[in-house]
Amino acid sequence: MSSSQKRVWLAAYDVSDPKRLARVHNFLRGRMAAVQYSVFGGPLNAAGVRSVVGGLCGLIDFQEDDLRLYPLPECCEAAALGRCSLPEGVVLADHRLLTLMRETAPVLAAAPLQWDEPE
Numbered sequence: 001m002s003s004s005q006k007r008v009w010l011a012a013y014d015v016s017d018p019k020r021l022a023r024v025h026n027f028l029r030g031r032m033a034a035v036q037y038s039v040f041g042g043p044l045n046a047a048g049v050r051s052v053v054g055g056l057c058g059l060i061d062f063q064e065d066d067l068r069l070y071p072l073p074e075c076c077e078a079a080a081l082g083r084c085s086l087p088e089g090v091v092l093a094d095h096r097l098l099t100l101m102r103e104t105a106p107v108l109a110a111a112p113l114q115w116d117e118p119e
């Protein structure tokens with residue numbers, strides 16, 4: 001990735017201490033969009049990734065906490081069910097996937113998934 005080229009990154013964390021949890025959440029909230037309670041996503045260039053990693057290194061306990069950053073491919077398939085927690089107009093998926101999800105959502109709601117019981 002060139003220093004100016006942006007790509008979408010996903011940040012997920014499991015922080016055991018409530019004070020550190022709040023600090024990590026507030027730090028990421030200022031740099032990425034909240035996707036779920038402990039998951040953020042957003043476009044970052046190389047300098048942005050270094051800034052996020054550097055800032056988070058000072059906030060977490062390396063023995064107790066778990067923080068992960070994942071670069072998402074340019075064309076990424078994903079499924080999202082239930083309420084959307086992204087702000088209006090923020091999309092982290094390809095428009096073709098969103099169209100497919102809109103078309104299949106009524107079908108999925110009408111025919112819930114069947115799970116095989118473990119033997």
